[in-house]
Amino acid sequence: ELKVEQNPLFLSMQEGKNYTIYCNYSTTSDRLYWYRQDPGKSLESLFVLLSNGAVKQEGRLMASLDTKARLSTLHITAAVHDLSATYFCAVGDRDDKIIFGKGTRLHILP
Amino acid sequence: NAGVTQTPKFRILKIGQSMTLQCTQDMNHNYMYWYRQDPGMGLKLIYYSVGAGITDKGEVPNGYNVSRSTTEDFPLRLELAAPSQTSVYFCASSYHNRGQRDEQYFGPGTRLTVT
Numbered sequence: 001e002l003k004v005e006q007n008p009l010f011l012s013m014q015e016g017k018n019y020t021i022y023c024n025y026s027t028t029s030d031r032l033y034w035y036r037q038d039p040g041k042s043l044e045s046l047f048v049l050l051s052n053g054a055v056k057q058e059g060r061l062m063a064s065l066d067t068k069a070r071l072s073t074l075h076i077t078a079a080v081h082d083l084s085a086t087y088f089c090a091v092g093d094r095d096d097k098i099i100f101g102k103g104t105r106l107h108i109l110p
Numbered sequence: 111n112a113g114v115t116q117t118p119k120f121r122i123l124k125i126g127q128s129m130t131l132q133c134t135q136d137m138n139h140n141y142m143y144w145y146r147q148d149p150g151m152g153l154k155l156i157y158y159s160v161g162a163g164i165t166d167k168g169e170v171p172n173g174y175n176v177s178r179s180t181t182e183d184f185p186l187r188l189e190l191a192a193p194s195q196t197s198v199y200f201c202a203s204s205y206h207n208r209g210q211r212d213e214q215y216f217g218p219g220t221r222l223t224v225t
Contacts, residue, residue, distance in 0.1 A: 031211045042200060043153075045213035088152060090214075096160055096206070097168060098143065098214065102152040 002027050002093040006101035014109050016078050021104045023072040023089035031092040032072050034063050036085045037103070043088065046074075076106075084108045111136050114217035116201050122223045123191040131186040131220050133201030141204045142184040143214065144168075144176065146197040153200065159184055160206070191224045198222070 003026040013019050023032070034046040047056045049065035049072060056063050060083065062075045072089055084107050090100045117132045135142065140161050145153040145168075155168030159178040173195060175187040184203075188195060198221050202214040 033213055035214075042218050043202075043214075043216045045215070048211065048213045050211060090153075092211065095166070096141065097155055097158060097166075098204075099155060099169070100145070100153040 002029070002091060002097070002099045004089060004091050004099050004101040006089055006104050008104060009102060010105050010107075012107045012109060013076075013079055015080055018078065019076050021074040021076075021087055021089075021106075023074070023091075023101055025070050025072075025091045027070075027093065029067070029070075029091045029093060032065055033090040033092075033098070034072070034074055035088045035090065037088065038085050046087075079108045081108050081110055113137065114201055114203055114215050116199075116217035116220050118220060119218065120221045122225065123188075125191060125193065125224060127191050128187070128189050129191070129222075131188075131199055131201075131222075133184045133186065133217060134182050135184075135201075135203040135215070136182065137203060137205070137215065138181060139203035139205045139212075139215070140181065141206050142178065143202045143204075144174070144184070144186045145200045145202065146170065146195075147200060147219075148197050156186065156199075188222075193224050196222060196224045 032049045035043040047063040052067040054065045086103045088103045114135045143158040144156040157176040159165045201217040204214045205212040
């Protein structure tokens with residue numbers, strides 16, 4: 001059974017700093033997703049990672065995937081307040097289920 | 111395109127009542143999913159469907175039923191509501207084909223309270 005773990009679950013950081021969110025998963029997968037959720041809102045897709053070594057960047061966010069280590073990272077560069085949100089990783093299993101991690105609540109202090 | 115739409119937005123049910131949460135997508139996506147999100151928690155997969163006429167259980171299917179008679183619609187049925195089903199329910203859809211695995215598009219959610 002696929003398990004997806006994110007850490008940290010809560011992160012408070014200052015503007016201008018860099019940080020990384022980690023996503024580990026327990027079984028082989030060929031796809032990993034990152035989503036953003038603002039309070040009281042739905043989820044918005046950030047990245048789709050489909051192969052080992054995949055790296056995608058959008059603004060101050062960069063996601064990477066290491067399928068051998070079963071690890072994805074979401075790196076935040078020079079954080080700004082607008083990036084405050086909850087970030088989820090999700091992993092697809094061989095039965096086509098997509099399983100989510102618990103999310104990382106990111107709070108960026110001015 | 112409206113994307114993924116869900117109705118109702120809010121609902122209060124009494125224990126033992128039944129209801130259907132509606133979900134429709136107009137993107138011709140073959141895959142559809144139902145998740146629940148409890149306060150401050152991640153998303154748990156309830157049921158999913160890889161195409162019309164095909165449904166399968168997710169992580170937390172007990173107390174729910176689904177059907178997929180068309181590509182566009184994927185309703186979720188609660189037969190005997192219980193307080194433990196108080197949650198926000200999200201429907202999502204995506205396109206999967208050989209070698210292509212698109213991201214999920216989420217609806218706005220239905221906030222359900224069972225008292």
